Amino acid sequence: MHLTVEDVRSRFLKHFDGTPGSVYASPGRINIIGEHTDYNGGFVFPGAVKQGIIAEIKPNGTRKVRAYSIDLKDYVEFSLDDEKGPTATHFRFIFGICREMMKLGVPVEGFNTAFAGDVPLGAGMSSSAALESCFAFALNDLFGDNKIEKFQLALAGQATEHNYIGCNCGIMDQFASVFGKAGHIMRLDCRSLQYKYFPFDPKGYKLVLLNSLVKHELASSAYNDRRKSCENVVTAIKKYHPNVETLRDADYDMLEQVRGEVSAEDALRAKYVIGEKYRVMEVSVALEEGDYEEVGRKMYDTHHGLSKEYEVSCPELDFLNEVAKSCGVTGSRVMGGGFGGCTINLVREELYDNFITTAKNAYKEKFGKEPVVIDVVIGDGSRKLC
Incomplete structure (x- = not known):
């Protein structure tokens, strides 16, 4: 289902005073290549995608936020002056963004909103970042006269995750949601x-x-283990190369040493x-040359690395990757942190229909369920719709 302004407006008008507000949108995201590189x-x-969050927002002249989640059929009121929030x-995403935008000097007032x-939940497309970015952009537009720069909006979303959700995430998801541009993907230097x-x-x-419809419970502890592995190697390399701060600064010769x-x-x-550092640079060149076959080869190389070297894949994801290869798919890899998704x-x-049919049938035969197909179109970042 494709979400429209009309879908959101009809619920907004029903749940509030019957008069419209302003409508904003922010997208989810995909990542072509560059996994487990941010903390290194x-x-x-x-790249931003067409799917995302749409919110209608209207100031209500109070210090209260009145919010209705259309998807969850849930309603809450909270005061902007409350320290704890819902x-x-x-x-809490909305409460956190309000608080973080206020820290940036935006004079946020009470508002009504339906969103x-x-x-798709569980697909690793960052619905939470889309929600944060949508409200950050909207509050900056409605109350801040657009004085806060885009990067600050992304950082406000990241701070919301850290301070109000308890998730110590990187900046990629919020960055992609705010800065997305149709027909383009973005190479972000995480340093x-x-x-x-x-x-x-x-x-x-x-x-x-x-x-894959797989969600592994081991992901959090396994993530910490891998981060520690990277730090261990950097500590060893620094004895010989003091300027090496992270694995981004290292090369294969240093590792051998x-x-x-x-x-x-x-x-x-x-x-x-x-290896992933070098693959990202090679993909940069391939994209500038329009060589999508080379992009695909690097995607397969990344999957091999994530599966056999970093060990964050799982049988289901490896199976889907092998099916892609057997169907002549140009590129395929696990996207995100791994262990599922x-x-x-x-x-x-010309290969698309056969690939989808083959993948569905083969996966169902082996694992007893069909993978969910999500077509991706690269779209724009946070914006006002009307």
Whole structure:
């Protein structure tokens, strides 16, 4: 289902005073390449998608926020002067953004809002970042005269996750939601926060996610283990190369130099991260040249690294990757932190129908369920719709 302004407005008018407000939207995101690189000071390559959050918002002349979640059929009121805010997570995002925007000097006042989203849950497309970015952009427009720069809006969303949700996330999701640009993906340097748009208009190809419907409970502790592995290797390398701050600064020769001083597991994980650094740069060149076959090859290489070196895949994701390969799909890899979620696939249009049919049937035969197909179109970032 494609979410429309009319879907949101009809619920807004019903639940509030019958007069319209302003409507804003922010997208979810995909990431073409660059996984587990953010905390290693490296690069990511996200793009905004058509799916996202739409919210209608209207100042109400009080210090209270009155919010209705259309998807969850849930309503809450909270005061902007309350230190604790609501307990329900979906409303804490809005409370947190209000508080963070106020810290930035935006004189937020009370408002009525109804909001809904069509970002598939559990697909790793960052519906939470879309929600944060939508309200950050809206509050800046309604109360701040657009004085807050885009990067500050993204950082406000990240701070909301840290301070009100308890999730110590990076900046990629909020960055992609705020800065998205139709027909382009963005290379973000997670150390300097510099970014560059790259054209992404693969004529003759489709981009599609296959959601494995797998969510592994080990993801949090396993993530911490891998982060520690990276830090262990950096500590060893720094003895010989003091300027190395993260694995972004390391190369294969440095890794070989310390191989006898770190565990085999740590060395293998560092090998993946260093390789991913080079793959992101190679994809940058391929995109500028319009060489989507090369982009696809690097996607497969990344999947191999995530599965066999970083060990964050799972049998279901590896199976979908193998099906893609057998169907002649240009590129396929696990997207996101791993242990479940989606594969992202770059498919020639003439192969698309066969790939989807084959993947559904083969996956159902092996795992007893069909993967969920999510077609992806690269879209614009946070914006006012009307």
